[in-house]
Amino acid sequence: MARTDSGYNNPSDLIQYGPTIDVRIGYDPNYQPSPGRRAQLPPEVLPALVDTGAQESALDVELADSLNLPVLERRLIAGAGGFFETTVYRAQIYIPELDFTIDGPFDSADLAAGGQPYYALIGRTFLRHFNMAYEGRTGSVIISND
Numbered sequence: 001m002a003r004t005d006s007g008y009n010n011p012s013d014l015i016q017y018g019p020t021i022d023v024r025i026g027y028d029p030n031y032q033p034s035p036g037r038r039a040q041l042p043p044e045v046l047p048a049l050v051d052t053g054a055q056e057s058a059l060d061v062e063l064a065d066s067l068n069l070p071v072l073e074r075r076l077i078a079g080a081g082g083f084f085e086t087t088v089y090r091a092q093i094y095i096p097e098l099d100f101t102i103d104g105p106f107d108s109a110d111l112a113a114g115g116q117p118y119y120a121l122i123g124r125t126f127l128r129h130f131n132m133a134y135e136g137r138t139g140s141v142i143i144s145n146d
Contacts, residue, residue, distance in 0.1 A: 004097035007141035019050035039092040046119040054123035061108035
Protein backbone atom coordinates (compact mmCIF):
# COMPACT_ATOMS: atom_id res chain seq x y z
CA MET A 1 0.00 0.00 0.00
CA ALA A 2 1.40 3.38 -1.03
CA ARG A 3 0.55 6.47 1.00
CA THR A 4 1.76 10.06 1.34
CA ASP A 5 0.78 13.11 3.36
CA SER A 6 0.53 15.99 0.90
CA GLY A 7 -0.74 18.51 3.41
CA TYR A 8 0.75 20.60 6.19
CA ASN A 9 0.81 20.80 9.97
CA ASN A 10 -1.79 23.55 10.01
CA PRO A 11 -4.80 24.56 7.93
CA SER A 12 -3.41 28.00 7.06
CA ASP A 13 -0.52 26.49 5.07
CA LEU A 14 -2.89 24.11 3.29
CA ILE A 15 -5.09 27.04 2.31
CA GLN A 16 -2.10 29.05 1.07
CA TYR A 17 -0.20 26.31 -0.79
CA GLY A 18 -2.72 23.53 -1.49
CA PRO A 19 -1.90 19.82 -1.45
CA THR A 20 1.74 19.46 -2.49
CA ILE A 21 3.55 16.31 -3.52
CA ASP A 22 7.23 15.67 -4.32
CA VAL A 23 7.96 14.56 -7.89
CA ARG A 24 10.81 13.89 -10.28
CA ILE A 25 10.37 15.19 -13.83
CA GLY A 26 12.16 14.34 -17.06
CA TYR A 27 11.97 12.28 -20.21
CA ASP A 28 13.18 8.72 -20.66
CA PRO A 29 12.69 7.79 -24.34
CA ASN A 30 13.12 4.09 -23.47
CA TYR A 31 10.44 4.03 -20.76
CA GLN A 32 7.68 1.48 -21.30
CA PRO A 33 4.88 1.70 -18.70
CA SER A 34 4.62 -1.59 -16.84
CA PRO A 35 4.37 -2.68 -13.18
CA GLY A 36 7.67 -2.27 -11.33
CA ARG A 37 9.37 -0.38 -14.16
CA ARG A 38 10.56 3.18 -13.54
CA ALA A 39 11.60 5.86 -15.97
CA GLN A 40 15.23 7.01 -15.70
CA LEU A 41 14.73 10.64 -14.67
CA PRO A 42 16.89 13.37 -13.12
CA PRO A 43 17.25 12.76 -9.35
CA GLU A 44 16.12 16.26 -8.31
CA VAL A 45 12.88 16.20 -6.29
CA LEU A 46 10.52 19.09 -7.04
CA PRO A 47 7.21 20.25 -5.53
CA ALA A 48 4.00 19.76 -7.52
CA LEU A 49 0.49 20.98 -6.72
CA VAL A 50 -2.25 18.33 -6.61
CA ASP A 51 -4.83 20.35 -8.53
CA THR A 52 -8.35 18.92 -8.32
CA GLY A 53 -9.48 21.71 -10.64
CA ALA A 54 -7.25 20.44 -13.45
CA GLN A 55 -8.33 17.50 -15.56
CA GLU A 56 -4.83 16.78 -16.87
CA SER A 57 -1.38 17.27 -15.39
CA ALA A 58 0.88 20.07 -16.66
CA LEU A 59 4.54 21.11 -16.46
CA ASP A 60 6.15 24.47 -15.84
CA VAL A 61 7.25 25.81 -19.22
CA GLU A 62 10.61 27.11 -17.89
CA LEU A 63 11.43 23.70 -16.38
CA ALA A 64 10.36 21.87 -19.53
CA ASP A 65 12.58 24.09 -21.66
CA SER A 66 15.55 23.76 -19.25
CA LEU A 67 15.22 19.94 -19.41
CA ASN A 68 15.02 20.08 -23.22
CA LEU A 69 11.84 18.03 -23.16
CA PRO A 70 10.58 17.09 -26.64
CA VAL A 71 7.90 19.44 -27.97
CA LEU A 72 4.99 17.55 -29.51
CA GLU A 73 2.72 20.37 -30.63
CA ARG A 74 1.05 23.66 -29.78
CA ARG A 75 -2.65 23.52 -29.03
CA LEU A 76 -5.54 25.55 -27.70
CA ILE A 77 -6.82 24.64 -24.22
CA ALA A 78 -9.37 26.11 -21.83
CA GLY A 79 -8.50 27.34 -18.35
CA ALA A 80 -9.99 29.55 -15.67
CA GLY A 81 -9.07 32.61 -17.76
CA GLY A 82 -10.59 31.26 -20.99
CA PHE A 83 -8.86 29.74 -24.01
CA PHE A 84 -5.11 30.03 -24.59
CA GLU A 85 -2.41 28.34 -26.63
CA THR A 86 0.01 26.00 -24.87
CA THR A 87 3.06 23.96 -25.77
CA VAL A 88 2.68 20.20 -25.30
CA TYR A 89 5.75 18.31 -24.06
CA ARG A 90 6.62 14.62 -23.89
CA ALA A 91 7.78 13.65 -20.38
CA GLN A 92 7.29 11.51 -17.32
CA ILE A 93 6.46 12.64 -13.79
CA TYR A 94 7.46 10.15 -11.12
CA ILE A 95 5.98 10.35 -7.61
CA PRO A 96 8.48 8.51 -5.36
CA GLU A 97 6.29 8.21 -2.25
CA LEU A 98 3.58 6.49 -4.30
CA ASP A 99 5.96 4.69 -6.69
CA PHE A 100 3.79 5.95 -9.55
CA THR A 101 4.70 7.36 -12.95
CA ILE A 102 2.53 9.65 -15.04
CA ASP A 103 3.57 9.20 -18.66
CA GLY A 104 2.72 12.36 -20.66
CA PRO A 105 2.06 14.31 -23.03
CA PHE A 106 1.80 17.34 -20.76
CA ASP A 107 0.53 20.84 -21.45
CA SER A 108 2.75 23.67 -20.28
CA ALA A 109 1.86 26.19 -17.58
CA ASP A 110 3.58 29.45 -16.66
CA LEU A 111 4.06 28.46 -13.03
CA ALA A 112 7.46 30.04 -12.30
CA ALA A 113 6.66 33.14 -14.35
CA GLY A 114 3.45 33.50 -12.33
CA GLY A 115 5.34 33.32 -9.03
CA GLN A 116 4.13 29.81 -8.16
CA PRO A 117 6.43 27.54 -6.11
CA TYR A 118 5.47 24.43 -8.14
CA TYR A 119 7.04 22.73 -11.13
CA ALA A 120 3.96 20.71 -12.11
CA LEU A 121 0.23 20.55 -11.65
CA ILE A 122 -1.06 17.05 -10.94
CA GLY A 123 -4.63 16.69 -12.22
CA ARG A 124 -7.64 14.44 -11.88
CA THR A 125 -6.38 11.88 -14.41
CA PHE A 126 -3.73 11.07 -11.77
CA LEU A 127 -6.19 11.11 -8.87
CA ARG A 128 -8.42 8.48 -10.54
CA HIS A 129 -5.79 5.92 -9.44
CA PHE A 130 -5.84 6.98 -5.76
CA ASN A 131 -7.92 7.99 -2.78
CA MET A 132 -7.46 11.48 -1.40
CA ALA A 133 -8.57 12.55 2.09
CA TYR A 134 -8.51 16.34 2.51
CA GLU A 135 -8.77 17.39 6.16
CA GLY A 136 -9.27 21.15 6.03
CA ARG A 137 -9.51 21.52 9.81
CA THR A 138 -6.09 19.98 10.44
CA GLY A 139 -4.21 20.72 7.21
CA SER A 140 -3.65 17.03 6.43
CA VAL A 141 -4.08 15.59 2.93
CA ILE A 142 -3.52 11.85 2.54
CA ILE A 143 -3.17 10.31 -0.92
CA SER A 144 -3.13 6.53 -0.97
CA ASN A 145 -3.96 3.50 -3.08
CA ASP A 146 -5.76 1.62 -0.27
